[in-house]
Amino acid sequence: MTDTTNPGLRIGTAPDSWGVWFPNDPKQVPWERFLDEVQQAGYEWIELGPYGYLPTDPSRLQDELGKRNLKLSAGTVFTGFHKGDEQWKRAWDQSLEVAGLATRLGAEHLVVIPDLWRSHEDGATLEARTLDDEQWKKLAIGHDRLGKAIFEEFGMRQQFHSHADSHVGTYREVERFLHETDRRYTNLCLDTGHFSYYGGDNLSLIQAYPERIGYLHLKQVDTSRLFDVLKNDQSFVDAVAEGIMVEPPKGVPEFAPIIEAVSAIDPEIFGIVEQDMYGCDVDAPFPIAARTREHIFGCTRMARVS
Incomplete structure (x- = not known):
């Protein structure tokens, strides 16, 4: 029986689904075209993307x-809090810019992505791929401090994004991160594709830590390619270029059970489609985005536009 009191999750999309990873890159789709195609695909909610890709003047962005x-x-x-105390200024300076702009337009969430141990530009190894206990401690303290500060300053909620080629990617790593951080200040942007990239069971995590799920990125990974990527220690940036993230329903995990489980926790949580497509042809994203929206609204009733 359908719960008529639960409208389902708000479904949106992001610049990442149009292949946008950087503020300026001539290979990326122009921002005006991105916004036009988001509207044409039937979405109403978007993320800001890399700061500087969309206009940073609040009035102009609001108009657009x-x-x-x-x-x-x-x-x-x-x-990069695991690296030391000097990382605070870098994180806070970014937060002042991004949160300062986003809150002017009504956004209430700040998605926080940890530095990768392998470069997202060329796949080069930058540091060890695992953290020691002291680095874990610095990581947790830094994120709780940031979450507390952005809530007090902007009323925003920090949503931590585990990520391929980062130090927090597997189920055990995400679980440790949750155990070492404070739910008042640090919760998860559960990226379904990145979590599945390392074999994580999204539904098990949601069921085990429902109070820590604050935001969703909806994404599927191609398991027919994934094990070759992991066996050959291929970088995430190269895997993306070869199409490791795919449009639904061609990959895993299934969206409907996740959307339904999270909507039962809180229907005000966002489900943002974020298919990593950096390096794609500029004509590729729009039809995929439109089909993805159709798939989501066709596979579950627990989804809404606005």
């Missing part, structure tokens, strides 16, 4: 979104 009936769900910053 408003004339396309679009709204902002979150901004994104990058952190």
Whole structure:
């Protein structure tokens, strides 16, 4: 029996689903075209993407979104707290810019991505792929401090994004991160594709830690390619270029059970489609985005536009 009191999750999309990873890159789709195609694909919610890709003047950005009936769900910053106390200024400076802009447009979430141990530009190894106990401690303290600060300053919630080629990717690593952080200040942006990249069971995590799920990135990974990627120790940036993240229903995990489980926790949580497509042809994203939206709304009733 359908729960008529639960409208389901708000479904949106992000610049990442149009192949956007950087503020400026001539290979990426121009931001005006991105916004136009988001509207044409039938979405109403978007993320800010890399700061500087969309206009950073609040009035101009509000005008551009408003004339396309679009709204902002979150901004994104990058952190490296495991490296030491000097990383605080870098994280806070970004947060002041991103949260300062995003909150002017009504966004209440800050998606925080940890630095990767392997470069997201060329796949080069930058540091050890695992953390020692002291680095784990610094990581946790830094994120709790950031979460507390952005809530007090902006009323925003920090949503930590585990990531391929980062130090927090497997089920055990995500679980340790949750155990070492404070739910008042640090919760998860559960990226379904990145979590599946290392074999994580999204539903098991949701069921084990429902109070820590604050935001969703909806993404599928191609398991027919994944084990070759892991066996050959291929970098994430190279795997993306070869199409490791695929449009649904061609990969895992299934979206419907995840959307339904999270909507039962809190229907105000966002489900943002974020298919990693950096390096794609500029004509490729729009039809995929439109089909993905059709798939989501066709596979579950627990999804809504706005």
